[in-house]
Amino acid sequence: MLILVINPGSTSTKVAIFDGDKKIVQKSLRHDIKELEKFDDIMEQEELRKKAIIDFVKEEGYDIADFSAIACRGGILPPLQSGTYEVTAEMVDYLKFKTPVKHASNLAAVIGYSISNGSIPVFITDPVSVDEMVEEARLSGIPEISRRSLAHALNIKAVAREVAKELGKKYEDLNMVIAHLGGGISVTAHEKGKMIDVNNANDEGPFSPERTGELPVGDVIRLCFSGKFTRNEIKKMFVGKGGVVAYLGTNNMQEAIEMAKKDEKAKLVVDAMAYQIAKEIGGMCSVLKGKVDAIVITGGIAHNTKFVEKIKCYVYKFAPVFNVPGEFEMEALAKGALRVLKGEETAKKWGEMYETA
Ligand SMILES: Nc1ncnc2c1ncn2[C@@H]1O[C@H](COP(=O)(O)OP(=O)(O)O)[C@@H](O)[C@H]1O
Ligand SMILES: CCCC(=O)OP(=O)(O)O
Numbered sequence: 001m002l003i004l005v006i007n008p009g010s011t012s013t014k015v016a017i018f019d020g021d022k023k024i025v026q027k028s029l030r031h032d033i034k035e036l037e038k039f040d041d042i043m044e045q046e047e048l049r050k051k052a053i054i055d056f057v058k059e060e061g062y063d064i065a066d067f068s069a070i071a072c073r074g075g076i077l078p079p080l081q082s083g084t085y086e087v088t089a090e091m092v093d094y095l096k097f098k099t100p101v102k103h104a105s106n107l108a109a110v111i112g113y114s115i116s117n118g119s120i121p122v123f124i125t126d127p128v129s130v131d132e133m134v135e136e137a138r139l140s141g142i143p144e145i146s147r148r149s150l151a152h153a154l155n156i157k158a159v160a161r162e163v164a165k166e167l168g169k170k171y172e173d174l175n176m177v178i179a180h181l182g183g184g185i186s187v188t189a190h191e192k193g194k195m196i197d198v199n200n201a202n203d204e205g206p207f208s209p210e211r212t213g214e215l216p217v218g219d220v221i222r223l224c225f226s227g228k229f230t231r232n233e234i235k236k237m238f239v240g241k242g243g244v245v246a247y248l249g250t251n252n253m254q255e256a257i258e259m260a261k262k263d264e265k266a267k268l269v270v271d272a273m274a275y276q277i278a279k280e281i282g283g284m285c286s287v288l289k290g291k292v293d294a295i296v297i298t299g300g301i302a303h304n305t306k307f308v309e310k311i312k313c314y315v316y317k318f319a320p321v322f323n324v325p326g327e328f329e330m331e332a333l334a335k336g337a338l339r340v341l342k343g344e345e346t347a348k349k350w351g352e353m354y355e356t357a
Helices: 033-037 042-059 089-098 106-116 153-166 217-224 231-238 244-248 253-262 264-287 305-315 329-341 350-354
Strands: 002-008 012-019 022-030 069-073 084-086 122-125 175-181 185-191 194-198 294-299 321-325
Touching: 002 042, 002 106, 002 329, 012 042, 012 329, 022 042, 022 329, 033 042, 042 106, 069 106, 069 329, 084 329, 089 106, 106 122, 122 329, 153 175, 153 185, 153 194, 153 294, 153 321, 153 329, 175 264, 185 264, 194 264, 217 231, 244 253, 244 264, 253 264, 253 305, 264 305, 294 305, 305 321
Parallel strands: 002 069, 069 122, 175 294, 294 321
Antiparallel strands: 002 012, 012 022, 084 122, 175 185, 185 194
């Protein structure tokens, strides 16, 4: 069973072809940043990215009709249960016109649905908006604002299952704190297979290579009403141009860690990020009432063991720490579609999506 996997990021689109759960080929289709900057809205990039994907399929010697399904990264949908969902016209409409957060992942299902043209099923698995939060976690302190579960759910859920396997247990039998360290950072608490609290990786938690995370709210208000910045400039300051890139001019953590070897300011920034991640992990351990079977560090930055050590020295007393560097999103998407194609799981439908766990 051939599966085409589509996973758009801010400047590239990852594509892969799987035969069952075996990866045949994976490529990162780089898009010229100047080309992307011409578009005001991420959705306007649909045709450019779609063409790149179709060209990739042809270059690899395949036709769309050869595939049993297209598996796409799920975007910022309404809160929904973990699992695999069938992409429908209504879902595409939501991602195009109604989603509250502009994010590259919103493009995946839109493009997949258009490419399939109704000829093969299109699925998403564990989108960014998987929501299994306990009710206490939703209150922000003002009734007008609810906390939202937006995290790297796809990789985090896949990694949770791998670590559980390593421990000889089921994900549903364990309590874990899992931190995904990428361009954005998600720190999540898992109680017996449910992700019961997360820092919204766009707005909360530690600062990251390109995001501020949580900020002192009074100062944010002063900045917003200073008259010096437009709404878009302020948004970019928080997501895209905040965090490490604001201090050091790079969102590449490899570069930042190199700079930190020679430069005091860079060292402080790198150490502060590790400190803030550790603080968030500690908070999630308390959410689990201290009963934590594993703390897991994953994502691109976890490739740097020295950085992981900086976090570990704060949290090692809470639970055994596992380092699972990189991300396994393409594999998780292919497996999600495969479970449905094999009849092991029934694809959830749009109507069910508004029911949270
Ligand atoms: N070997 C490495 N050491 C440190 N940081 C790394 C390494 N490899 C990738 N990164 C960093 O990981 C971040 C991207 O993480 P990734 O999980 O791929 O992104 P995302 O999940 O946000 O798409 C970037 O800041 C990148 O510089
Ligand atoms: C909003 C959570 C998901 C996320 O941050 O994804 P990226 O790191 O790929 O932007």
